[in-house]
Amino acid sequence: MAKRNRGKRFIAWAALAGVIGGAVFLATAELFALLFARGASPILAVGGFVIDIVPQPFKEFAIATFGEYDKIVLLAGLGLAVVIASAIAGVLQLVRPPLGVVALVIAGVLSTAAIVTRSGVTPLAFLPPVLGTIAGSVLLVVLVRRLRAWRASASAAVENHREEEDAQVDLVVDTPGAPKELNRRRFFVLAAIAGASAVVVGITARTVSMAVSSVETIRKALKLPAPRTTVKVPEGAELDVPGLSELFTPNDDFYRVDTALTVPTIDPETWRLVIDGMVDQRVEMSFQDILDMGVDEYAITLTCVSNEVGGELVGNAMWLGVPLRDVLRKAGVKSGADMVLSRSVDGYTASTPLAALVDDELDAILAVGMNGEPLPLEHGFPVRMVVPGLYGYVSATKWLTELKVTTFADDEAYWTPRGYSAEAPIKFSSRLDTPSIGEAVSAGRIPIAGVAWAQTVGIERVEVRIDEGEWMPATLSTPINDDTWVQWFMEWDATPGTHYVAVRAVNKNGDLQIEERAPIAPNGSSGWQRSLIRVS
Numbered sequence: 163m164a165k166r167n168r169g170k171r172f173i174a175w176a177a178l179a180g181v182i183g184g185a186v187f188l189a190t191a192e193l194f195a196l197l198f199a200r201g202a203s204p205i206l207a208v209g210g211f212v213i214d215i216v217p218q219p220f221k222e223f224a225i226a227t228f229g230e231y232d233k234i235v236l237l238a239g240l241g242l243a244v245v246i247a248s249a250i251a252g253v254l255q256l257v258r259p260p261l262g263v264v265a266l267v268i269a270g271v272l273s274t275a276a277i278v279t280r281s282g283v284t285p286l287a288f289l290p291p292v293l294g295t296i297a298g299s300v301l302l303v304v305l306v307r308r309l310r311a312w313r314a315s316a317s318a319a320v321e322n323h324r325e326e327e328d329a330q331v332d333l334v335v336d337t338p339g340a341p342k343e344l345n346r347r348r349f350f351v352l353a354a355i356a357g358a359s360a361v362v363v364g365i366t367a368r369t370v371s372m373a374v375s376s377v378e379t380i381r382k383a384l385k386l387p388a389p390r391t392t393v394k395v396p397e398g399a400e401l402d403v404p405g406l407s408e409l410f411t412p413n414d415d416f417y418r419v420d421t422a423l424t425v426p427t428i429d430p431e432t433w434r435l436v437i438d439g440m441v442d443q444r445v446e447m448s449f450q451d452i453l454d455m456g457v458d459e460y461a462i463t464l465t466c467v468s469n470e471v472g473g474e475l476v477g478n479a480m481w482l483g484v485p486l487r488d489v490l491r492k493a494g495v496k497s498g499a500d501m502v503l504s505r506s507v508d509g510y511t512a513s514t515p516l517a518a519l520v521d522d523e524l525d526a527i528l529a530v531g532m533n534g535e536p537l538p539l540e541h542g543f544p545v546r547m548v549v550p551g552l553y554g555y556v557s558a559t560k561w562l563t564e565l566k567v568t569t570f571a572d573d574e575a576y577w578t579p580r581g582y583s584a585e586a587p588i589k590f591s592s593r594l595d596t597p598s599i600g601e602a603v604s605a606g607r608i609p610i611a612g613v614a615w616a617q618t619v620g621i622e623r624v625e626v627r628i629d630e631g632e633w634m635p636a637t638l639s640t641p642i643n644d645d646t647w648v649q650w651f652m653e654w655d656a657t658p659g660t661h662y663v664a665v666r667a668v669n670k671n672g673d674l675q676i677e678e679r680a681p682i683a684p685n686g687s688s689g690w691q692r693s694l695i696r697v698s
């Protein structure tokens with residue numbers, strides 16, 4: 163009789179192990195879906211699948227019965243089904259191993275199928291359910307193994323007890339710390355840790371995903387006003403050379419650099435910009451207030467201080483926005499101030515010289531649009547700063563919330579105590595795009611091409627040198643303005659062998675690009691790019 167009860171008890175704990183395995187499966191999938199395949203949520207995909215296959219009369223019944231709560235009821239029902247199914251998987255794993263894992267893998271395969279057959283999936287969408295299945299299965303196996311060890315030591319203890327009773331020895335058998343107690347504890351500790359982490363991680367990941375998708379929906383529906391003035395892109399601004407960077411970097415290819423673990427999600431309706439510090443009056447602006455100022459187009463090339471010579475952390479975009487000087491004028495800057503500390507919703511700060519923001523000749527802006535659409539979430543939706551001529555970390559604050567007028571003596575930005583200069587103008591540079599390093603190049607006449615930038619000053623000339631030859635001037639595209647990069651190219655009679663192709667620029671002030679190599683810290687890399695090209 164006692165043995166039977168004990169058996170039932172272990173069945174119940176196996177069911178719990180199954181439920182925790184299922185929770186770990188879902189939480190892992192939600193976490194990875196958030197990280198690299200938004201929308202690849204097993205629960206939602208299976209829910210969507212159920213909605214698709216349920217016959218119309220049943221749907222109507224559901225809507226008639228539950229009204230607008232029909233989807234919540236569906237998800238609750240699905241949740242209950244998951245709990246029951248994973249409890250059964252846990253029991254199966256105890257009594258008929260490895261059937262529990264098999265059941266979990268089947269659930270994993272089905273949810274993967276539900277995810278990858280939906281429209282608009284990303285190539286990596288299969289990963290979250292697959293990783294979830296692996297994590298859930300491993301946990302189920304380990305938990306049930308511990309459960310079995312506990313059961314074995316428990317029945318051994320019973321056997322001992324019987325023998326001892328037979329021998330009529332009066333001994334306490336269930337001493338704490340005995341193997342049975344230890345095995346029991348091992349099971350519960352893992353169950354508790356795994357269960358609690360699954361709940362915390364799963365709920366957090368799902369909540370963040372929902373916030374992202376709802377702000378993404380708002381962003382997609384947002385219609386920015388037409389620009390009052392547009393940038394005229396001159397003829398010849400874009401060269402037609404395969405392998406050369408596009409004149410405007412598409413948003414999806416635009417480099418992204420920030421300290422945000424998850425992309426901040428801001429509803430423009432509730433967004434506010436505060437301008438305070440050394441000002442005549444504190445000003446608060448809504449998103450609509452910004453738009454009401456009237457927006458204009460600005461073509462500006464952004465560069466990261468972390469861009470190595472020849473690196474990819476530079477991109478050019480057509481921004482839509484308003485001049486920062488007009489925004490600051492609303493608050494009235496007090497004399498004595500020399501810096502604006504811009505702050506992001508996630509606490510990131512940048513220190514920008516006040517002079518760069520109020521200069522009538524400089525197009526420092528608050529941007530709301532990027533290449534014809536509202537700022538992508540990753541690039542600072544709904545409002546960011548863009549300042550020509552300064553590295554991003556001292557000027558291009560994304561998810562902007564505050565402009566504090568202050569001084570370099572009084573305030574410090576995020577990167578300043580972390581080894582980067584408080585002020586950092588962009589070191590003008592040039593880059594070789596094609597032929598790219600490691601590319602197979604055949605002998606003959608081929609184009610050498612790339613980009614060069616000297617924001618606020620402009621590029622005068624780009625020169626190319628093959629091996630130890632003379633520096634030769636490259637042909638430049640017609641620049642849009644001095645704040646954007648230009649494309650350059652040159653024809654080259656490539657002969658078989660290995661060659662060094664070097665490139666350097668001269669800006670419109672007549673300065674030659676710095677030859678001496680410098681690391682990215684504390685204020686940006688320098689040096690001429692020199693690439694080894696193999697020609698066959």
Ligand SMILES: Nc1nc2c(c(=O)[nH]1)N[C@H]1C(S)=C(S)[C@@H](COP(=O)(O)O)O[C@H]1N2
Nearest residue numbers: 417418419420421466506510554555558560
């Ligand atoms: N809120 C916030 N804004 C930020 C950063 C950041 O970490 N957080 N990084 C800056 C840096 S270092 C650069 S180079 C640019 C990059 O902008 P992008 O990601 O849109 O290309 O954003 C700047 N704005």
Ligand SMILES: [Mo]
Nearest residue numbers: 466467554555
């Ligand atoms: Mo940066």
